[in-house]
Amino acid sequence: MPTYRAPRGTRDLLPADRAVFDRLMRIAADLTARYGFRPIETPLFEQTAVFERGIGEITDVVEKELFRIAPRTEEAESWALRPEPTAGIMRAYVQHGMQTWPQPVKLTTTGPMFRYDRPQAGRYRQFWQFDVEAVGDAGPAIDAEVIELGHRFYTEAGVRDVEVLVNSIGDPACRPAYVETLKAHYRGHVATLPPTERDRLERNVLRLLDSKDPDMAALNAGAPRITDHLCDACAAHFESVKAHLDALGVPYRVDSGLVRGLDYYTRTAFEFYVAGREGQQQALGGGGRYDGLVELLGGRPTPGIGFGLGLDRVALVLAEQGVVAEVETAPLAVVVGADPEDTVGRLRVATLLRAGGLRARADLGRRKLGRQLEAAGKDGAHFAVILGDELADGQVQVRDLQAGTQRLVAMGDLIRDLARAEGSHKHG
Ligand code: HAM
Numbered sequence: 001m002p003t004y005r006a007p008r009g010t011r012d013l014l015p016a017d018r019a020v021f022d023r024l025m026r027i028a029a030d031l032t033a034r035y036g037f038r039p040i041e042t043p044l045f046e047q048t049a050v051f052e053r054g055i056g057e058i059t060d061v062v063e064k065e066l067f068r069i070a071p072r073t074e075e076a077e078s079w080a081l082r083p084e085p086t087a088g089i090m091r092a093y094v095q096h097g098m099q100t101w102p103q104p105v106k107l108t109t110t111g112p113m114f115r116y117d118r119p120q121a122g123r124y125r126q127f128w129q130f131d132v133e134a135v136g137d138a139g140p141a142i143d144a145e146v147i148e149l150g151h152r153f154y155t156e157a158g159v160r161d162v163e164v165l166v167n168s169i170g171d172p173a174c175r176p177a178y179v180e181t182l183k184a185h186y187r188g189h190v191a192t193l194p195p196t197e198r199d200r201l202e203r204n205v206l207r208l209l210d211s212k213d214p215d216m217a218a219l220n221a222g223a224p225r226i227t228d229h230l231c232d233a234c235a236a237h238f239e240s241v242k243a244h245l246d247a248l249g250v251p252y253r254v255d256s257g258l259v260r261g262l263d264y265y266t267r268t269a270f271e272f273y274v275a276g277r278e279g280q281q282q283a284l285g286g287g288g289r290y291d292g293l294v295e296l297l298g299g300r301p302t303p304g305i306g307f308g309l310g311l312d313r314v315a316l317v318l319a320e321q322g323v324v325a326e327v328e329t330a331p332l333a334v335v336v337g338a339d340p341e342d343t344v345g346r347l348r349v350a351t352l353l354r355a356g357g358l359r360a361r362a363d364l365g366r367r368k369l370g371r372q373l374e375a376a377g378k379d380g381a382h383f384a385v386i387l388g389d390e391l392a393d394g395q396v397q398v399r400d401l402q403a404g405t406q407r408l409v410a411m412g413d414l415i416r417d418l419a420r421a422e423g424s425h426k427h428g
Contacts, residue, residue: 009125054087056263103136133306144244285309330380
């Protein structure tokens with residue numbers, strides 16, 4: 001047992017894992033560029049109030065899962081690691097006056113989030129999200145556009161059987177009456193409520209609907225549905241979102257039990273699941289509309305919609321479904337030499353090749369040529385560049401380790417020669 005280990009609920013992404021994440025991030029970057037989203041980075045920690053106000057004080061994420069940073073001095077502000085990026089991005093939207101930019105402002109970020117949750121498969125204390133936010137458009141067309149983008153991300157990543165669940169959770173016009181109806185429902189069962197839920201009944205009853213407590217499942221199944229209590233404007237918005245999704249050919253299912261776990265949502269809410277795993281706290285991703293959030297954080301009333309997709313869970317599902325990312329890590333060429341002591345020569349040639357844009361390694365072990373060639377083969381290198389007597393005439397031997405052939409190449413032609421060979425290898 002090693003003395004030091006990664007903190008509970010966190011993982012090291014070893015090179016093979018990291019390669020999977022890199023691929024997902026490349027797909028995310030490419031897709032969002034096509035859809036007109038621009039990258040943004042906000043700090044990994046914010047004033048705690050940004051999360052308390054934005055996400056809501058009586059939510060699991062803030063009440064139980066926030067990583068608070070212990071201040072070094074009494075008078076220091078209170079900070080917390082970000083459990084999600086939306087609140088921080090909206091803080092930045094307000095701080096930098098983005099309401100004066102052409103609307104909607106379409107932003108994207110990908111990075112680590114932190115939640116002090118009970119670790120289990122697919123649930124970590126540090127996890128990665130691919131996030132997009134479209135701010136300043138009240139929808140409903142853009143709601144469908146964002147959902148379609150999320151769906152396409154899974155398709156391009158190669159995840160099979162992704163299901164889109166959608167719902168509307170109303171707005172300040174219709175939600176208060178629904179909240180009262182919901183309270184009445186649970187008040188009839190107070191004695192059977194787990195302690196957290198009993199405590200939240202009067203303070204934030206909506207959060208009972210997304211409770212992780214298994215005892216709540218039956219009670220929630222019989223709860224009144226928000227979709228039966230939507231005002232006309234919210235109902236029309238929801239109908240239009242669905243019509244746009246139909247027109248785009250995005251397959252979806254309405255789940256009137258879907259409420260999401262954060263307080264800022266209004267109207268459109270959605271989640272992505274692998275079919276058959278709905279409702280198991282294993283959403284691959286989720287998002288929705290948050291028309292009150294910018295105002296909550298001190299800005300002018302501004303509508304917005306976005307999503308966060310959990311990359312750790314996507315990586316898990318890809319592994320389960322047997323989708324492997326092909327990543328080229330082997331060097332194109334390994335520079336070896338007849339004189340074991342001539343590390344300078346080998347390193348110089350490798351440096352030359354790298355400067356020319358090629359993946360090259362120099363064998364820096366002081367060992368015989370045969371052993372160097374053996375190691376190059378094990379590395380999966382395509383070529384060995386062999387420095388020998390020909391060097392005096394400005395030439396090296398290039399051995400194609402895969403074909404087993406060898407030829408003399410002038411040093412001046414080496415980069416072009418190897419680059420051409422790599423190109424024909426890739427495309428041929
Ligand atoms: P969320 O549903 O809390 O939404 O998280 C989004 C996704 O992050 C989840 O569906 C899941 O895949 C992943 N995730 C959450 N917690 C964990 C965890 N502990 N371990 C691994 N993965 C996790 C949000 O965060 C919103 N900010 C999404 C959003 C953006 N809504 C509007 N804009």
